[in-house]
Amino acid sequence: MKLSVVVDTYEWPQALHAVLGGLADQSDRDFDVVVADDGSGPETAEVVERWGRAFGERLRHVRQTHQEARVARVRNLGAASARGAYLAFLDGDCVPRRHLVGALRRASVSRWFAATYRFDLPRDLTGVVLDEQLPVQRWNAAGWARRLGRRGAGSLWWLTPRDRRRVGREREAELGPPLNNFGFVFLSRADLERVNGYDMRYVDWGGEDHDFAIRLRRSGLRCGWPGPRADLFHLWHESRKDTPLVQGDAQGHGRERPDRGGGRPARAGRRARRGSAERVAGRRVEPVERAGEAKASLGQRRERGG
Numbered sequence: 001m002k003l004s005v006v007v008d009t010y011e012w013p014q015a016l017h018a019v020l021g022g023l024a025d026q027s028d029r030d031f032d033v034v035v036a037d038d039g040s041g042p043e044t045a046e047v048v049e050r051w052g053r054a055f056g057e058r059l060r061h062v063r064q065t066h067q068e069a070r071v072a073r074v075r076n077l078g079a080a081s082a083r084g085a086y087l088a089f090l091d092g093d094c095v096p097r098r099h100l101v102g103a104l105r106r107a108s109v110s111r112w113f114a115a116t117y118r119f120d121l122p123r124d125l126t127g128v129v130l131d132e133q134l135p136v137q138r139w140n141a142a143g144w145a146r147r148l149g150r151r152g153a154g155s156l157w158w159l160t161p162r163d164r165r166r167v168g169r170e171r172e173a174e175l176g177p178p179l180n181n182f183g184f185v186f187l188s189r190a191d192l193e194r195v196n197g198y199d200m201r202y203v204d205w206g207g208e209d210h211d212f213a214i215r216l217r218r219s220g221l222r223c224g225w226p227g228p229r230a231d232l233f234h235l236w237h238e239s240r241k242d243t244p245l246v247q248g249d250a251q252g253h254g255r256e257r258p259d260r261g262g263g264r265p266a267r268a269g270r271r272a273r274r275g276s277a278e279r280v281a282g283r284r285v286e287p288v289e290r291a292g293e294a295k296a297s298l299g300q301r302r303e304r305g306g
Contacts, residue, residue: 001108003031003101004084008074009092010038010066013047014130015235020051020059022095022137028102032058035092036078039066072198072208079192088186093237094118098137099229104186107167107226113187113216114167115177115223118232122148126236136233167224174223182209184232187216195219 005023009016016035023033033055035048040063048061062081064074075089086108090096107114121129121136125147129136139147165175195215202208217223 001086001105002084003086003088003105003108004034004079004082005031005088005090005101006034006036006075006078006082007090007092008036008038008071008078009040009044010069011040011044012092012237013040013043015093015237016044017047017051018095018130018133018136018235019090019092020047020055021133021135022098022100024051024054025098025135025137026096026101027099028105031101032060032083034078034082035059035061036074036081037061037063038070038074039064068203069205070200070203072202072212073200075208076197076200079189079197082189084189086186086188087192089184090232091183091234093235094184094232095136095235096232097229103226103229107186107224107230108188109168109224110188111221112167112224113185113191113221114226114230115175115182115186115213116184116225116230116232117163117178117228118181118184118234119144120234121236123236130235163225165225167226169224170222172224174217175225176223180210182213185209185212185216186226186230187221191216191219191221 007016007019007023009019020033020035035044037044045061045063048059052059060081062074062077064070064077078089079087086104088100088104104114128134163175165172195212198208199211202211213223
């Protein structure tokens, strides 16, 4: 089964270097990587070029012109360039554990998609990891506990297989990731195209991940966890939240949007052009799901040759 990882990034080459390092160190190497670049400068291209020596033909770099933050569009662009029948979407500030790909391969179950947990690294530890290029993808729970100390060690429960909401377990409840963060998603290409990919009307920060999870569930898919080996280490970065925003999560409950990351400072002023999945002042606004109303579908772009 061919598998691809699409990494979206924007103007944080140091973080991208760490993420590609985690992917290059995977125990299962039968996959390809697409760096989906939202208009970064030449330093990002240089990082991709350097890692090209390790990945060879398994690494591709696609880029769009930067016009605000267009994560949904650049993820679709990356998916159209990927070779796999299964796709994992990964933010460019989240370092994967060393056995991520193997865990995802075991989670490739029909009628399911996967989300996962991530651990938010403290600011000081993020600086050390990036400056010293530490291989965090290889650290186990004991290693993290030594570095975080007694105060931070209690947050490492997600590195152990305690959550029973696994992919394929029909009798268990579906997974709702912490803070309903669907920045990481793993699914088949067929399911991606069935829901017409990410809604490219989402610009600025956030919203596209919730909308995508909602449409996947409405198409009949269930969400599960691939296990602790698929968890992520989120690198700390500044966030800016000018306006409190409450929106519906992927199961229809309202809560505040967290910092989603994605290799860029977060902005609460996200918006969708003509349609979104959100709660504003208690009123639910449903996404427009008809493929014909979208600007372009993933399938249409693939028919035109990407």
